[in-house]
Amino acid sequence: MNTSLETQTLGAAVAAKKPLIISGPCSAETEEQLIATCTQLAATGKVDMLRAGIWKPRTKPGLFEGIGTKGLPWLKKARELTGLPTTIEVATARHVEDALTFDVDALWIGARTTVNPFSVQEVADALRGVDVPVFIKNPINPDLELWTGAVERIAKAGVKQIGLIHRGFAAYGNTQYRNAPMWHLAIEMKRRMPDMHMICDPSHICGNRHMLAEVAQKSLDLDYDGLIIESHIDPDNAWSDAKQQVTPERLAELLDGLHWRRETTDKQEFLSALAKLREQINHIDDEVLQLLGQRMQIAERIGEYKRDNNITILQTARWNDILDHGVQKGAKLGLTEDFILKYLDAIHLESINRQNRVMSKKAE
Structure with missing residues:
Protein backbone atom coordinates (compact mmCIF):
# COMPACT_ATOMS: atom_id res chain seq x y z
CA MET A 1 0.00 0.00 0.00
CA GLY A 257 -21.76 35.53 -4.57
CA LEU A 258 -21.53 34.10 -1.06
CA HIS A 259 -20.92 36.19 2.06
CA TRP A 260 -18.02 34.72 3.99
CA ARG A 261 -18.51 35.63 7.62
CA ARG A 262 -16.22 35.48 10.65
CA GLU A 263 -17.04 33.75 13.89
CA THR A 264 -16.13 36.81 15.96
CA THR A 265 -14.24 40.12 15.93
CA ASP A 266 -12.07 42.10 18.33
CA LYS A 267 -14.11 45.31 17.87
CA GLN A 268 -15.03 46.39 21.36
CA GLU A 269 -18.21 48.20 20.26
CA PHE A 270 -19.55 44.99 18.73
CA LEU A 271 -18.55 42.85 21.71
CA SER A 272 -20.17 45.22 24.22
CA ALA A 273 -23.42 45.50 22.26
CA LEU A 274 -23.59 41.73 21.78
CA ALA A 275 -22.98 41.10 25.48
CA LYS A 276 -25.85 43.38 26.45
CA LEU A 277 -28.26 41.79 23.99
CA ARG A 278 -27.29 38.30 25.12
CA GLU A 279 -27.88 39.28 28.72
CA GLN A 280 -31.39 40.41 27.77
CA ILE A 281 -31.96 37.04 26.09
CA ASN A 282 -30.75 35.25 29.22
CA HIS A 283 -33.28 37.14 31.37
CA ILE A 284 -36.11 36.45 28.92
CA ASP A 285 -35.16 32.76 28.76
CA ASP A 286 -35.31 32.58 32.56
CA GLU A 287 -38.78 34.15 32.53
CA VAL A 288 -39.98 31.78 29.80
CA LEU A 289 -38.77 28.77 31.80
CA GLN A 290 -40.49 30.06 34.93
CA LEU A 291 -43.75 30.42 32.98
CA LEU A 292 -43.39 26.97 31.45
CA GLY A 293 -42.86 25.50 34.90
CA GLN A 294 -46.08 27.17 36.09
CA ARG A 295 -47.91 25.90 33.01
CA MET A 296 -46.88 22.32 33.73
CA GLN A 297 -48.06 22.62 37.32
CA ILE A 298 -51.49 23.65 36.03
CA ALA A 299 -51.42 20.74 33.55
CA GLU A 300 -50.82 18.35 36.46
CA ARG A 301 -53.82 19.79 38.33
CA ILE A 302 -55.92 19.28 35.18
CA GLY A 303 -54.66 15.71 35.10
CA GLU A 304 -55.94 15.17 38.65
CA TYR A 305 -59.43 16.39 37.67
CA LYS A 306 -59.44 14.18 34.58
CA ARG A 307 -58.37 11.17 36.61
CA ASP A 308 -60.97 11.71 39.28
CA ASN A 309 -63.70 12.09 36.66
CA ASN A 310 -62.56 9.36 34.25
CA ILE A 311 -61.83 11.81 31.42
CA THR A 312 -59.26 11.10 28.69
CA ILE A 313 -56.00 13.01 28.62
CA LEU A 314 -56.23 14.02 24.97
CA GLN A 315 -58.95 16.55 24.20
CA THR A 316 -58.75 17.03 20.43
CA ALA A 317 -61.06 20.04 20.18
CA ARG A 318 -59.15 21.84 22.92
CA TRP A 319 -55.82 21.07 21.25
CA ASN A 320 -57.05 22.39 17.89
CA ASP A 321 -58.18 25.61 19.58
CA ILE A 322 -54.72 26.03 21.14
CA LEU A 323 -53.03 25.52 17.78
CA ASP A 324 -55.31 27.94 15.93
CA HIS A 325 -54.94 30.61 18.62
CA GLY A 326 -51.18 30.11 18.80
CA VAL A 327 -50.65 30.41 15.05
CA GLN A 328 -52.78 33.56 14.83
CA LYS A 329 -51.16 35.16 17.86
CA GLY A 330 -47.68 34.18 16.67
CA ALA A 331 -48.24 35.71 13.24
CA LYS A 332 -49.05 39.06 14.86
CA LEU A 333 -45.78 38.82 16.77
CA GLY A 334 -43.74 38.00 13.68
CA LEU A 335 -43.34 34.31 14.53
CA THR A 336 -43.60 31.72 11.76
CA GLU A 337 -46.30 29.09 11.76
CA ASP A 338 -43.66 26.34 11.58
CA PHE A 339 -41.99 27.60 14.77
CA ILE A 340 -45.28 27.98 16.66
CA LEU A 341 -46.42 24.47 15.74
CA LYS A 342 -43.11 22.92 16.82
CA TYR A 343 -43.10 24.95 20.03
CA LEU A 344 -46.67 24.09 20.96
CA ASP A 345 -46.16 20.45 20.01
CA ALA A 346 -43.23 20.19 22.45
CA ILE A 347 -45.28 21.82 25.21
CA HIS A 348 -48.27 19.59 24.47
CA LEU A 349 -46.15 16.44 24.62
CA GLU A 350 -44.69 17.44 27.98
CA SER A 351 -48.18 18.26 29.28
CA ILE A 352 -49.47 14.85 28.19
CA ASN A 353 -46.53 13.13 29.88
CA ARG A 354 -47.19 15.05 33.09
CA GLN A 355 -50.89 14.24 33.02
CA ASN A 356 -50.18 10.61 32.25
CA ARG A 357 -48.01 10.32 35.36
CA VAL A 358 -50.75 11.91 37.40
CA MET A 359 -53.41 9.62 35.90
CA SER A 360 -51.26 6.60 36.78
CA LYS A 361 -51.30 7.49 40.46
CA LYS A 362 -54.18 6.75 42.77
CA ALA A 363 -56.07 9.71 44.18
CA GLU A 364 -55.00 10.49 47.74
Whole structure:
Protein backbone atom coordinates (compact mmCIF):
# COMPACT_ATOMS: atom_id res chain seq x y z
CA MET A 1 0.00 0.00 0.00
CA ASN A 2 1.48 3.35 -1.07
CA THR A 3 1.03 6.02 1.61
CA SER A 4 3.77 8.49 0.78
CA LEU A 5 4.65 11.21 3.29
CA GLU A 6 3.98 13.79 0.58
CA THR A 7 0.41 12.56 0.14
CA GLN A 8 -0.26 12.47 3.86
CA THR A 9 1.16 15.97 4.44
CA LEU A 10 -0.66 17.53 1.49
CA GLY A 11 -4.00 16.02 2.46
CA ALA A 12 -3.68 16.98 6.13
CA ALA A 13 -2.65 20.56 5.34
CA VAL A 14 -5.50 21.21 2.92
CA ALA A 15 -8.19 19.37 4.91
CA ALA A 16 -7.48 21.69 7.86
CA LYS A 17 -8.03 24.82 5.76
CA LYS A 18 -10.93 27.15 6.49
CA PRO A 19 -12.87 27.78 4.39
CA LEU A 20 -12.28 24.51 2.55
CA ILE A 21 -13.79 24.20 -0.93
CA ILE A 22 -14.03 20.74 -2.48
CA SER A 23 -15.43 20.22 -5.96
CA GLY A 24 -15.49 17.81 -8.86
CA PRO A 25 -17.89 15.56 -10.72
CA CYS A 26 -20.39 13.33 -8.98
CA SER A 27 -18.89 10.46 -10.98
CA ALA A 28 -15.68 9.95 -12.88
CA GLU A 29 -17.09 8.92 -16.25
CA THR A 30 -14.18 9.07 -18.69
CA GLU A 31 -10.59 10.23 -18.40
CA GLU A 32 -11.33 13.17 -20.70
CA GLN A 33 -14.39 14.27 -18.69
CA LEU A 34 -12.58 14.05 -15.36
CA ILE A 35 -9.40 15.81 -16.49
CA ALA A 36 -11.32 18.59 -18.25
CA THR A 37 -13.53 19.21 -15.23
CA CYS A 38 -10.63 19.22 -12.77
CA THR A 39 -8.41 21.50 -14.86
CA GLN A 40 -11.24 23.96 -15.33
CA LEU A 41 -11.94 23.91 -11.60
CA ALA A 42 -8.28 24.53 -10.84
CA ALA A 43 -8.25 27.44 -13.31
CA THR A 44 -10.97 29.23 -11.31
CA GLY A 45 -8.61 29.51 -8.34
CA LYS A 46 -11.58 28.85 -6.06
CA VAL A 47 -11.12 25.15 -5.29
CA ASP A 48 -8.82 23.65 -2.64
CA MET A 49 -9.45 19.94 -3.24
CA LEU A 50 -10.81 17.84 -6.09
CA ARG A 51 -13.46 15.15 -5.66
CA ALA A 52 -14.81 12.44 -7.94
CA GLY A 53 -17.10 9.49 -7.41
CA ILE A 54 -15.24 6.27 -8.23
CA TRP A 55 -17.61 3.79 -6.59
CA LYS A 56 -21.24 4.91 -6.43
CA PRO A 57 -23.64 3.19 -3.99
CA ARG A 58 -27.03 3.48 -5.69
CA THR A 59 -30.50 2.90 -4.31
CA LYS A 60 -31.62 0.57 -7.09
CA PRO A 61 -29.77 -1.94 -9.29
CA GLY A 62 -29.23 -1.04 -12.91
CA LEU A 63 -28.13 2.52 -12.21
CA PHE A 64 -24.56 3.64 -12.92
CA GLU A 65 -22.51 2.47 -9.92
CA GLY A 66 -19.23 4.16 -10.80
CA ILE A 67 -16.38 3.45 -13.15
CA GLY A 68 -14.48 1.63 -10.42
CA THR A 69 -10.78 1.34 -9.74
CA LYS A 70 -9.81 2.11 -13.34
CA GLY A 71 -10.81 5.74 -12.65
CA LEU A 72 -8.17 6.19 -9.94
CA PRO A 73 -5.26 6.74 -12.37
CA TRP A 74 -7.34 9.49 -13.99
CA LEU A 75 -7.77 11.20 -10.63
CA LYS A 76 -4.07 10.85 -9.91
CA LYS A 77 -3.32 12.46 -13.27
CA ALA A 78 -5.68 15.34 -12.43
CA ARG A 79 -3.75 15.81 -9.18
CA GLU A 80 -0.44 15.93 -11.05
CA LEU A 81 -1.77 18.39 -13.66
CA THR A 82 -3.44 20.79 -11.23
CA GLY A 83 -1.38 20.43 -8.07
CA LEU A 84 -4.62 20.09 -6.12
CA PRO A 85 -5.14 17.25 -3.60
CA THR A 86 -7.90 14.73 -4.16
CA THR A 87 -10.63 13.02 -2.15
CA ILE A 88 -13.04 10.18 -2.85
CA GLU A 89 -15.73 8.16 -1.09
CA VAL A 90 -14.79 4.73 0.28
CA ALA A 91 -17.14 2.05 1.59
CA THR A 92 -14.99 -1.07 1.92
CA ALA A 93 -11.48 -2.07 2.93
CA ARG A 94 -10.63 -2.69 -0.73
CA HIS A 95 -11.71 0.85 -1.61
CA VAL A 96 -9.35 2.20 1.06
CA GLU A 97 -6.44 0.12 -0.20
CA ASP A 98 -7.00 1.07 -3.84
CA ALA A 99 -7.44 4.77 -3.02
CA LEU A 100 -4.20 4.98 -1.08
CA THR A 101 -2.33 2.98 -3.73
CA PHE A 102 -3.12 5.79 -6.16
CA ASP A 103 -2.17 8.55 -3.70
CA VAL A 104 -5.65 9.87 -2.93
CA ASP A 105 -5.05 12.58 -0.32
CA ALA A 106 -8.22 12.36 1.77
CA LEU A 107 -11.16 10.00 2.04
CA TRP A 108 -14.79 10.34 2.96
CA ILE A 109 -17.33 7.85 4.26
CA GLY A 110 -20.72 8.24 2.60
CA ALA A 111 -24.16 8.44 4.16
CA ARG A 112 -25.12 4.89 3.18
CA THR A 113 -21.96 3.58 4.86
CA THR A 114 -22.19 5.70 8.01
CA VAL A 115 -25.57 4.14 8.70
CA ASN A 116 -23.98 0.67 8.99
CA PRO A 117 -21.55 0.17 11.92
CA PHE A 118 -20.20 -3.05 10.36
CA SER A 119 -19.19 -1.16 7.21
CA VAL A 120 -17.68 1.72 9.16
CA GLN A 121 -15.67 -0.73 11.25
CA GLU A 122 -14.35 -2.42 8.10
CA VAL A 123 -13.15 0.94 6.79
CA ALA A 124 -11.69 1.81 10.21
CA ASP A 125 -9.74 -1.46 10.33
CA ALA A 126 -8.33 -0.77 6.86
CA LEU A 127 -7.16 2.66 8.03
CA ARG A 128 -5.12 1.45 10.99
CA GLY A 129 -1.59 2.80 10.74
CA VAL A 130 -2.50 5.21 7.93
CA ASP A 131 -2.27 8.95 8.49
CA VAL A 132 -4.84 10.30 6.04
CA PRO A 133 -7.68 12.79 6.68
CA VAL A 134 -11.14 11.20 6.76
CA PHE A 135 -14.43 13.06 6.38
CA ILE A 136 -17.59 11.37 7.64
CA LYS A 137 -20.98 12.21 6.15
CA ASN A 138 -24.06 12.12 8.33
CA PRO A 139 -26.02 8.85 8.08
CA ILE A 140 -28.84 8.83 5.58
CA ASN A 141 -31.39 8.67 8.42
CA PRO A 142 -31.52 11.32 11.19
CA ASP A 143 -29.57 9.46 13.87
CA LEU A 144 -26.81 11.43 15.61
CA GLU A 145 -25.68 8.41 17.58
CA LEU A 146 -24.77 6.61 14.34
CA TRP A 147 -22.85 9.69 13.17
CA THR A 148 -21.06 9.98 16.50
CA GLY A 149 -20.36 6.25 16.53
CA ALA A 150 -18.75 6.44 13.10
CA VAL A 151 -16.46 9.22 14.29
CA GLU A 152 -15.48 7.18 17.35
CA ARG A 153 -14.71 4.08 15.26
CA ILE A 154 -12.47 6.01 12.87
CA ALA A 155 -10.76 7.80 15.76
CA LYS A 156 -10.05 4.51 17.54
CA ALA A 157 -8.30 3.31 14.38
CA GLY A 158 -5.72 6.02 14.97
CA VAL A 159 -6.90 8.55 12.38
CA LYS A 160 -5.85 11.94 13.72
CA GLN A 161 -7.68 14.27 11.36
CA ILE A 162 -11.43 13.66 11.09
CA GLY A 163 -13.96 16.02 9.55
CA LEU A 164 -17.74 16.01 9.23
CA ILE A 165 -19.88 16.49 6.13
CA HIS A 166 -23.50 17.55 6.51
CA ARG A 167 -25.37 16.30 3.41
CA GLY A 168 -28.93 16.23 4.75
CA PHE A 169 -31.19 13.37 5.83
CA ALA A 170 -33.74 11.26 4.01
CA ALA A 171 -37.25 12.19 5.10
CA TYR A 172 -40.48 10.60 3.89
CA GLY A 173 -42.69 13.05 2.06
CA ASN A 174 -39.95 15.65 1.75
CA THR A 175 -40.41 17.64 -1.47
CA GLN A 176 -38.40 20.88 -1.15
CA TYR A 177 -35.04 19.17 -0.75
CA ARG A 178 -33.56 15.95 -2.02
CA ASN A 179 -32.37 15.39 1.55
CA ALA A 180 -33.86 17.54 4.30
CA PRO A 181 -31.06 19.57 5.93
CA MET A 182 -32.48 19.27 9.46
CA TRP A 183 -30.06 22.01 10.50
CA HIS A 184 -30.74 21.45 14.19
CA LEU A 185 -29.15 18.00 14.01
CA ALA A 186 -26.00 19.32 12.37
CA ILE A 187 -25.84 22.13 14.93
CA GLU A 188 -26.09 19.58 17.73
CA MET A 189 -23.24 17.61 16.15
CA LYS A 190 -21.15 20.79 16.06
CA ARG A 191 -21.95 21.35 19.71
CA ARG A 192 -20.82 17.83 20.59
CA MET A 193 -17.63 18.11 18.55
CA PRO A 194 -16.74 21.83 18.48
CA ASP A 195 -13.11 21.29 17.44
CA MET A 196 -13.96 19.14 14.43
CA HIS A 197 -14.19 20.65 10.95
CA MET A 198 -17.71 20.49 9.48
CA ILE A 199 -18.39 21.24 5.82
CA CYS A 200 -21.72 21.37 4.02
CA ASP A 201 -22.75 19.38 0.94
CA PRO A 202 -25.41 21.58 -0.71
CA SER A 203 -25.47 19.34 -3.80
CA HIS A 204 -26.97 16.38 -1.96
CA ILE A 205 -29.17 18.52 0.29
CA CYS A 206 -30.73 20.32 -2.68
CA GLY A 207 -30.75 17.77 -5.45
CA ASN A 208 -30.99 20.73 -7.84
CA ARG A 209 -28.92 23.71 -8.96
CA HIS A 210 -31.22 26.60 -8.17
CA MET A 211 -31.10 26.17 -4.37
CA LEU A 212 -27.33 25.62 -4.03
CA ALA A 213 -26.45 29.22 -3.20
CA GLU A 214 -29.22 29.52 -0.61
CA VAL A 215 -28.19 26.37 1.26
CA ALA A 216 -24.48 27.14 0.97
CA GLN A 217 -25.02 30.62 2.42
CA LYS A 218 -27.03 29.29 5.34
CA SER A 219 -24.25 26.86 6.20
CA LEU A 220 -21.70 29.68 6.17
CA ASP A 221 -23.97 31.78 8.37
CA LEU A 222 -23.95 28.85 10.81
CA ASP A 223 -20.11 28.90 10.86
CA TYR A 224 -19.46 25.80 8.77
CA ASP A 225 -15.85 25.35 7.73
CA GLY A 226 -16.38 24.86 4.01
CA LEU A 227 -18.38 23.38 1.13
CA ILE A 228 -18.31 20.31 -1.10
CA ILE A 229 -20.18 21.01 -4.34
CA GLU A 230 -20.44 18.80 -7.41
CA SER A 231 -19.20 20.22 -10.72
CA HIS A 232 -19.21 18.79 -14.24
CA ILE A 233 -18.18 20.19 -17.63
CA ASP A 234 -21.56 19.13 -19.06
CA PRO A 235 -23.97 18.74 -16.12
CA ASP A 236 -27.10 18.00 -18.15
CA ASN A 237 -25.46 14.92 -19.64
CA ALA A 238 -23.80 13.65 -16.47
CA TRP A 239 -24.12 9.92 -15.85
CA SER A 240 -25.33 10.50 -12.28
CA ASP A 241 -27.06 13.31 -10.36
CA ALA A 242 -27.22 15.58 -13.40
CA LYS A 243 -29.72 18.03 -11.90
CA GLN A 244 -27.53 19.04 -8.95
CA GLN A 245 -24.20 19.60 -10.73
CA VAL A 246 -22.89 22.92 -12.06
CA THR A 247 -20.15 23.86 -14.50
CA PRO A 248 -16.81 25.06 -13.08
CA GLU A 249 -17.63 28.55 -14.36
CA ARG A 250 -20.99 28.57 -12.58
CA LEU A 251 -19.35 27.24 -9.42
CA ALA A 252 -16.94 30.18 -9.40
CA GLU A 253 -19.86 32.61 -9.80
CA LEU A 254 -21.74 30.90 -6.98
CA LEU A 255 -18.76 31.10 -4.63
CA ASP A 256 -18.15 34.75 -5.48
CA GLY A 257 -21.76 35.53 -4.57
CA LEU A 258 -21.53 34.10 -1.06
CA HIS A 259 -20.92 36.19 2.06
CA TRP A 260 -18.02 34.72 3.99
CA ARG A 261 -18.51 35.63 7.62
CA ARG A 262 -16.22 35.48 10.65
CA GLU A 263 -17.04 33.75 13.89
CA THR A 264 -16.13 36.81 15.96
CA THR A 265 -14.24 40.12 15.93
CA ASP A 266 -12.07 42.10 18.33
CA LYS A 267 -14.11 45.31 17.87
CA GLN A 268 -15.03 46.39 21.36
CA GLU A 269 -18.21 48.20 20.26
CA PHE A 270 -19.55 44.99 18.73
CA LEU A 271 -18.55 42.85 21.71
CA SER A 272 -20.17 45.22 24.22
CA ALA A 273 -23.42 45.50 22.26
CA LEU A 274 -23.59 41.73 21.78
CA ALA A 275 -22.98 41.10 25.48
CA LYS A 276 -25.85 43.38 26.45
CA LEU A 277 -28.26 41.79 23.99
CA ARG A 278 -27.29 38.30 25.12
CA GLU A 279 -27.88 39.28 28.72
CA GLN A 280 -31.39 40.41 27.77
CA ILE A 281 -31.96 37.04 26.09
CA ASN A 282 -30.75 35.25 29.22
CA HIS A 283 -33.28 37.14 31.37
CA ILE A 284 -36.11 36.45 28.92
CA ASP A 285 -35.16 32.76 28.76
CA ASP A 286 -35.31 32.58 32.56
CA GLU A 287 -38.78 34.15 32.53
CA VAL A 288 -39.98 31.78 29.80
CA LEU A 289 -38.77 28.77 31.80
CA GLN A 290 -40.49 30.06 34.93
CA LEU A 291 -43.75 30.42 32.98
CA LEU A 292 -43.39 26.97 31.45
CA GLY A 293 -42.86 25.50 34.90
CA GLN A 294 -46.08 27.17 36.09
CA ARG A 295 -47.91 25.90 33.01
CA MET A 296 -46.88 22.32 33.73
CA GLN A 297 -48.06 22.62 37.32
CA ILE A 298 -51.49 23.65 36.03
CA ALA A 299 -51.42 20.74 33.55
CA GLU A 300 -50.82 18.35 36.46
CA ARG A 301 -53.82 19.79 38.33
CA ILE A 302 -55.92 19.28 35.18
CA GLY A 303 -54.66 15.71 35.10
CA GLU A 304 -55.94 15.17 38.65
CA TYR A 305 -59.43 16.39 37.67
CA LYS A 306 -59.44 14.18 34.58
CA ARG A 307 -58.37 11.17 36.61
CA ASP A 308 -60.97 11.71 39.28
CA ASN A 309 -63.70 12.09 36.66
CA ASN A 310 -62.56 9.36 34.25
CA ILE A 311 -61.83 11.81 31.42
CA THR A 312 -59.26 11.10 28.69
CA ILE A 313 -56.00 13.01 28.62
CA LEU A 314 -56.23 14.02 24.97
CA GLN A 315 -58.95 16.55 24.20
CA THR A 316 -58.75 17.03 20.43
CA ALA A 317 -61.06 20.04 20.18
CA ARG A 318 -59.15 21.84 22.92
CA TRP A 319 -55.82 21.07 21.25
CA ASN A 320 -57.05 22.39 17.89
CA ASP A 321 -58.18 25.61 19.58
CA ILE A 322 -54.72 26.03 21.14
CA LEU A 323 -53.03 25.52 17.78
CA ASP A 324 -55.31 27.94 15.93
CA HIS A 325 -54.94 30.61 18.62
CA GLY A 326 -51.18 30.11 18.80
CA VAL A 327 -50.65 30.41 15.05
CA GLN A 328 -52.78 33.56 14.83
CA LYS A 329 -51.16 35.16 17.86
CA GLY A 330 -47.68 34.18 16.67
CA ALA A 331 -48.24 35.71 13.24
CA LYS A 332 -49.05 39.06 14.86
CA LEU A 333 -45.78 38.82 16.77
CA GLY A 334 -43.74 38.00 13.68
CA LEU A 335 -43.34 34.31 14.53
CA THR A 336 -43.60 31.72 11.76
CA GLU A 337 -46.30 29.09 11.76
CA ASP A 338 -43.66 26.34 11.58
CA PHE A 339 -41.99 27.60 14.77
CA ILE A 340 -45.28 27.98 16.66
CA LEU A 341 -46.42 24.47 15.74
CA LYS A 342 -43.11 22.92 16.82
CA TYR A 343 -43.10 24.95 20.03
CA LEU A 344 -46.67 24.09 20.96
CA ASP A 345 -46.16 20.45 20.01
CA ALA A 346 -43.23 20.19 22.45
CA ILE A 347 -45.28 21.82 25.21
CA HIS A 348 -48.27 19.59 24.47
CA LEU A 349 -46.15 16.44 24.62
CA GLU A 350 -44.69 17.44 27.98
CA SER A 351 -48.18 18.26 29.28
CA ILE A 352 -49.47 14.85 28.19
CA ASN A 353 -46.53 13.13 29.88
CA ARG A 354 -47.19 15.05 33.09
CA GLN A 355 -50.89 14.24 33.02
CA ASN A 356 -50.18 10.61 32.25
CA ARG A 357 -48.01 10.32 35.36
CA VAL A 358 -50.75 11.91 37.40
CA MET A 359 -53.41 9.62 35.90
CA SER A 360 -51.26 6.60 36.78
CA LYS A 361 -51.30 7.49 40.46
CA LYS A 362 -54.18 6.75 42.77
CA ALA A 363 -56.07 9.71 44.18
CA GLU A 364 -55.00 10.49 47.74
